[in-house]
Amino acid sequence: MKLRLSFHKKMAVILASCFLLGACSKEPPPPPPPQQPPVVINVTTNKGTNVVPNNQIGQSQQTANVPQNQRPNVRPQSNIQGQIMPSAVQPQPAPVIQASQPVYHPSHTQPQTQRISYEMESLDEASFFNTQIHEMALQLLKNFRGEAGPNGPIAVTTFVDLNNLYKTSPFGRYIAEQLMGELQRAGFSVVEIRKTESLMLKPKFGEYGLSRDIQEIARSSSASYVLTGTYITRGRFVLINARLVSNENNLIASSGLKILRRDPFIEKMLWPSASPVTTPPVRVPIKELGSLTEMKIMSGS
Secondary structure (H helix, E strand, C coil), rough: CCCCHHHHHHHHHHHHHHHHHHHCCCCCCCCCCCCCCCCEEEEEEEEEEEEHHHHHHHHCCCCCHHHHHHHHHHHCCCCCCCEECCCCCHHHHHCCCCCCCCCCCCCCCCCHHHHHHHHHHHCEEEEHHHHHHHHHHHHHHCCCCCCCCCCCEEEECEECCCCCCCCHHHHHHHHHHHHHHHHHHHCCCCCCCCCEEEEEEEEECCEECCCCCCCCEECEEECCEEEEEEEEEEEEEEEEEEEEECCCCCEEEEEEEEEEECCCHHHHCCCCCCCCCCEEEEECCCCCCCCCCEEEEEEEC
16 A cells, blocks of 8 residues: 655655654763762961861862863962872861960060150159169160179269269169169179178167268278269259279279159159268278278268
């Protein structure tokens, strides 16, 4: 039985056959690539061990699929060592490292000169005054013409008014007191010329070992150097000069100076100021070799 098809049906059959033949001739699409197991990258730096986040690992895999000539230029970081571990091995969790942040003081960011002024401003008036005398003692030791400093005992005298070398005040007496301690703490021998020949006990008052009475102090004292000084007030300032004088040839071995502002504390230290009344001199040996020199006996306040 012959099948008679119309022209249109023949064309439909031909087109369907061509479509089927073309579809069959095409190669099947390649299977999707197997998914790579996730990796964990342990990065060791100077600050500890960190784990790269998963989003950065995905970006690294995407970059690996990009051709070499189209990849961005990424410079490797210095001092970093990376190790890739398979997913089959469960990595140990990275230790949590808490870096201690240093606590900065406002003065740490300032130069050295400003730092000193910042610390000075936090001191009270008396402590600030002591600090200035301490710095003057450092000047005396630094400016000493010898390399090792004074090589003999040092006698310290009261600082006096520059306009009247017999006039002084609690200000001048205290400077001498502190300088005695500063030199002794620096390792030098300091002579206490006010030491009495024996301890004096006075009922209802106490025991005394220092005196300014020429009849009570020791009649001889050995000193290679004498520390003397002057001060003068001008306006709001007090100018202090100290010098270390050789007791052998009267040469100045060292010197130092300070300029202080007259705050209420120093203002009270400068008063009362008085000079004694001199009497005929007596001869008391204070030279190191035992030679005699004149010393005046003074009375009054």
